[in-house]
Amino acid sequence: MANARIVTDVTADLEPEVIERLKIEVLPVDIQLGSETYRLNQGDSWEPLFRRMTDSPARGAKATVSSNEFQQTFARLNRETEEILVLVSSGKLSDAYHQARAAARSFLGRCRIVVLDSLSASWGLSLMVKAAAEAADRGRSLDEIVRLVRGLLPHVYLVFFVERLDYLEHGGRIGPAQALLGTMLQIKPLLLIEDGEIVSMEKVRTRLQAVEKLVDFVAEFARVQQVVILQSPVNNEINDLVEELTTQLGIALPGKKFESIKYDPVLACHLGPEALGVVVYEGA
Numbered sequence: 637m638a639n640a641r642i643v644t645d646v647t648a649d650l651e652p653e654v655i656e657r658l659k660i661e662v663l664p665v666d667i668q669l670g671s672e673t674y675r676l677n678q679g680d681s682w683e684p685l686f687r688r689m690t691d692s693p694a695r696g697a698k699a700t701v702s703s704n705e706f707q708q709t710f711a712r713l714n715r716e717t718e719e720i721l722v723l724v725s726s727g728k729l730s731d732a733y734h735q736a737r738a739a740a741r742s743f744l745g746r747c748r749i750v751v752l753d754s755l756s757a758s759w760g761l762s763l764m765v766k767a768a769a770e771a772a773d774r775g776r777s778l779d780e781i782v783r784l785v786r787g788l789l790p791h792v793y794l795v796f797f798v799e800r801l802d803y804l805e806h807g808g809r810i811g812p813a814q815a816l817l818g819t820m821l822q823i824k825p826l827l828l829i830e831d832g833e834i835v836s837m838e839k840v841r842t843r844l845q846a847v848e849k850l851v852d853f854v855a856e857f858a859r860v861q862q863v864v865i866l867q868s869p870v871n872n873e874i875n876d877l878v879e880e881l882t883t884q885l886g887i888a889l890p891g892k893k894f895e896s897i898k899y900d901p902v903l904a905c906h907l908g909p910e911a912l913g914v915v916v917y918e919g920a
Contacts, residue, residue, distance in 0.1 A: 640719035640778045642769045643709060645701050645732055646678050647725055647900035648762045658769035661713065663705045665732070667901050668698040676901060685901055686870045689909040697803065697905035700731035706739035714747040719778035721750050723765050723785065725757040725902045726832030750782055755832035758900045759864045759915045760792040794829040795837065795853050796866070796903075796913030797846035799874055803908035826850075827907070834906055843874070847881050850914050855888040861919035863892060866899035867912055874912045881912065 643661040644650070655662055655678070667674045667685060669692070674685050689697075701724065713720055722740070727733035733753050740749040754761045764785050771781045824846045826837040837853075840846050854863055863885060867875050882894050899913065 638717040640772045641713045641717050643722045644765045646676050647902045648765045660769050663701050683869045686909045699902040699905050703735040703739045706736050719748050726755050727753045728832045730902045757902050791918045793916040796911045797824045797826045798907050799910040800908040851884040851888050857918050862917040864915045865896040869898040874910050
């Protein structure tokens with residue numbers, strides 16, 4: 637029987653070489669900003685979308701992959717394999733997870749399709765997709781790959797602070813009064829992705845305090861395998877803090893190297909275009 641195939645979307649931000657070598661199916665994502673819809677295909681720059689978000693007040697932002705995209709992909713892959721694993725951003729952050737589940741129901745009895753909620757996003761999703769695809773490339777069964785990914789879930793942590801509160805307000809995470817008062821007082825919430833949901837940790841008043849809290853969060857782990865800094869694709873004052881964050885992380889975790897990458901549009905729909913965060917992988 638042919639190897640299991642892995643399906644994800646562009647927000648996993650995979651390198652073209654990895655996609656080709658491991659035969660990963662990468663689907664486009666539709667980002668809805670109010671009445672406008674932006675389609676992001678593999679290889680497209682995220683910068684124009686982030687600039688649009690930066691220059692405009694927050695509107696109802698939503699990320700999804702159409703059920704039709706999943707159905708067409710499943711039908712094509714089913715000619716080659718009988719086992720498919722779908723890994724996309726947390727179902728509480730993107731509608732792609734729910735669309736994939738709906739599309740998979742059409743293939744009951746024809747193809748075994750498992751849709752896993754990554755409970756994560758951005759580099760956290762990328763880590764899981766790569767691990768799954770490497771296992772599939774080695775000929776592991778779908779059950780073995782699912783167990784592998786489930787083993788990674790509790791070991792990936794994302795924490796951010798945000799500069800703008802209007803996206804949190806539109807997402808229903810804070811009320812209008814909280815957003816107004818927080819903006820007036822220049823409050824910067826620290827947010828953690830926990831069980832796939834964005835939850836509040838604490839609040840600070842300055843950017844440097846926020847950086848210190850990010851470092852404190854990372855330093856609490858007894859075992860850290862990798863730390864990745866997540867920043868906006870567009871230049872802004874928040875990105876000016878990346879060097880400071882890298883320096884402080886180096887003091888807290890001597891000998892470690894810290895890659896900096898762009899966070900994805902799914903997270904931007906909830907956090908806005910001006911955020912800074914870290915992903916911690918403590919090793920499974």
